[in-house]
Amino acid sequence: MKELLSLNNVEKTFFSDEGETKVIDNLSFKVFENEVVSLIGPSGCGKSTILNLIAKLENLNKGNIITNCEIGYMFQKDNLLPWLTVYKNIMLGLEIKKRKSKESEDYTFSLLKKYGLSKFASYYPEELSGGMRQRVSLIRTLSLKPxxxxxxxxxxxxxxxxxxxxxxxxxxxxxxxxxxxxxxTHDISEAIALSERVLILSPRPLKIKKELKLSYDNSLLPSLRRKDNSFSQYFNDVFNTLHY
Amino acid sequence: MKNPKNYQEYQKNKKREKIKIISIQFLILFAFFLFWELLVNINFLNEFLVSKPSKIFILFLSYIESNSLFTHIYVSVLETLIGLIIGSSLGLIIAIGLYFSKTLYKILEPYLTVLNALPKTALAPILIIWAGTNMKGIVLVSVSLSLIITIISSYSYFQLTDENLIKLMRVLNANKRQILFRVILPSNVANILAILKINVGLSWIGTIVGEFLVSKNGIGYLLMYGGMVFRLDLVMMGVIILALIAFLMYETISIIEKSIRFRKHKHKKTIIEE
Structure with missing residues (x-):
């Protein structure tokens, strides 16, 4: 299996007037092709910092991060620009990266069609529901072919x-x-419903407490996983690891 | 307003309400001038001190006939507009610069605070000596009034730009210019227009103060001259014209503001073929 991302002995410390806070201590893990990995941990443990480090929004203090592919980033908020139409919002990434071309535009159109948003291309974000906005946000990320x-x-x-x-x-x-x-995420059922591997994190400084491999076939959708008997077993497992 | 039974009635009610408000507004204005005229005519008010509408109107006609009124208006409007444009755009550019250089902002902050607190009209005599006792001097006074407040308020509005949108831009590897033109400026359009509205008033103060000090033309000159020779009809005419023009300028910006706000709703929905 191809390795897309690998973190090796990553350490991150924040400095402020109050002193220094070690957020991440000696963190290593990999993400391979065609798998979903969840990072689950208590609020404020520095989970989002890991993503910021991977996206190079912040610099790390020790260790290294190796990425072997284009990376897309999707946020908690849809972050659609309210003054742009859905279509313009989706084209934003391509325009900024100066990758707008006939081909990339066609690809974006095909994504819009495929995910049932072409009717709404000229709508403004405020005219869409929360779920649809999040989908637009995802298509914006996908248009860059990560x-x-x-x-x-x-x-x-x-x-x-x-x-x-x-x-x-x-x-x-x-x-x-x-x-x-x-x-x-900090939502246990979300992690189990979506991923193939769950990395359970400790509070600050962040470390991997336990790695849990889920036995689901990776094409099994969340709704079906939730119906599976093992779901609550996994839930308890993650819950207990998190809290004890 | 009554509870409308259907949409037509709702629209009708709305229109009626609007007509009512505008008619009352005009009525107040008319009554104001009517009472003014009456109170002067029955000698309740001293005509020497307040003049009266009919006299002002006759004066107004004579100024129109001699064409000099338009020169005065033209000069003052020109000075104000130049002052407004220079003050606002320069202020905005400086604010953008400061936004991208936090260190520069930290260095300049106390100076900006002092300059903002200082009554700019106190500087007017110096500014006029520096720039010249002509239109340049007056424009400079006008600029001095709007510049600092534009810098300070634009800067603080920029600071309030949604952090998440900036993070999105950074994830996309956007450079500063892209962040500025694609996020910071568009998300602050309404704020910049609000600053512009305030600047209209400030630029007028600058122009009038400048004209009080040095001028051969302009509405400020009319007010100053009228006051010196105790021609209260001239002063009153100047004030009324000033009020009217300032109102028109303010309304122009309001219309721009509205057109921006409604642009996206007028936008025709084009449906891409499935």
Whole structure:
């Protein structure tokens, strides 16, 4: 299996007037092709910092991060620009990276069509529902043809019912586009419903407490996983590791 | 307003309400001038001190006939517009510079605070000596009034730009210019227009103060001259014209503001074929 991302002995410390805080201590893990890996940990443990380091928004203090592919980043909020139409929003990444071409535009159109958004191309974000906005946001990320998606709690801003639909949506898009994903979350059922491996993290300084391999076939959608008997077993397992 | 039964009635009610408000507004204005005229005519008010509308109107006509009124208006409007444009755009450019250089902002902050607190009109005599006792001097006074407040308020508005959108741009590897033109400026359009509205008033203060000090033309000159020779009709005419023009300029910006806000809703929905 091809290795898309590998973190080796990563250490990150934040400095402030109050002193220094070691957020990440000697963290190593890999993400391979066609798998979804979840990072689950208590709030404020520095999960999002890992994604910021991978996306090079912050510099690390020790260790290294090796990425072997184009990376897409999806946020907690949809972050659509309210003054641009859905289509313009989706083209934003291509325009900024100066990769707008007939080919990339056609590809974006095909994504819009495939995921049922072409009707809404000239709408403004405020005219769409929360779930649809998140889907637009995902297509914006996909238009850059990433192989690895970084998902920073992308469902936590949605209401509980929409969340289930969007999780189903995102998982099927990941499968359809043959992507890998690194999902950061504090929601246990979300991690189990979406991923093949769950990395359970400790509070600061962040370390991997336990790695849990799920036995589901990776094409099994969240709704079906939730019905499986092993789901609650995994839930308890993760819960106990997190809290004891 | 009554509870409308259907959409047509709702629109009708709305229109009626609007007409009502505008008519009352005009009525107040008319009544104001009418009482003014009456109170002067029955000698309740001293005509020497407040003049009266009919006299002002006759004066107004004579100024129109001699064409000099338009020169005065033209000069003042020109000075104000140049002052407004220079003050606002320069202020905005400086604010952008400061936004991208936090160190520079930290260095300049106390100076900006002092300059902002200082009554700029106190500087007017010096500014006029520096720039010349002509239109340049007056424009400079006008600029001095709007510049600092534009820098300070634009800067703080820029600071309030949604951090998440900036993070998105950074994830996409956007450079500073792209972040500025694609996120910071577009998300602050409404704020910049609000600053512009305030600057209209400030630029007028600058122009009038400048004209008080040095001028041969302009509405400020009319006010100053009228006051010196105790021609209160001239002063009143100047004030009324000033109020009217300032209102028109303010309204122009309001219309621009509205057109921007409604642009996206007028936008025709084009449907891409499935």
């Amino acid at each position: 192989k690895l998606l970084l998902l920073d709690e992308p469902f936590s801003a949605l209401d509980s019912q929409t969340r289930l639909f969007v999780q189903e949506d995102v998982k099927s898009i990941i499968l359809e586009e043959k992507l890998s994903s690194l999902l950061v």
